[in-house]
Amino acid sequence: MEALTIIVQWLHIVAAIMWVGGSMLLELGLRPVLERLPQSVERDIGRKVGRVLAPYFAVSGSATIVFGVLRGTLLGPIRSVSTLLSPYGIVWCIALVLAAALAVLGAVGVGRTTIRYYDADELWPIEQSPSIPGDSHEGDAGYAAIRPARLPQTNLIRRRLISYGRLQLAGFALILICMQLMSEMFGN
Secondary structure, eight states: OHHHHHHHHHHHHHHHHHHHHHHHIIIIIIHHHHHHSOHHHHHHHHHHHHHHHHHHHHHHHHHHHHHHHHHHTTTSSOOSHHHHTSHHHHHHHHHHHHHHHHHHIIIIIIIIHHHHHHHOGGGSOOOOOOOOTTSSSTTSOSOOOOOOOOOHHHHHHHHHHHHHHHHHHHHHHHHHHHHHHHHHHHTO
């Protein structure tokens, strides 16, 4: 049973690293870079990344929760209602509720909103196509595509996505605090 506990513990940790690390990379790395690209490029990359990351986050988030439940109950200290109502059990329940809420926020708030955002043609004004070299601006390479101003509804959705991402990162920080508290309470 000890070997199984170690395996489940590590699967839980690896899945959590993938979930939290992927979210951090997306929010702190990819999103700021996308915002600096021409809108057509941003949209193309955003569509592709959104479709790839949606199942990635679903699997890593679900695996984190499932292995966490197994580690806390069948392979851990929570075996009765009285244990569930102990300080350890209460912190474990808080972490579980936070993880479930973040999974829903990620799937519904971030995932679906991102895919709809990049698929909505009305949110993406057509950029000026590159001019023919020598056409109007002497001395430039002739590729002076402009980035049109974002539509108000586009900015609203962007701000919502940024808020969801920050909320997720804050939630992950709270879960890490719960994990540390449980580790100190249980002695692992």
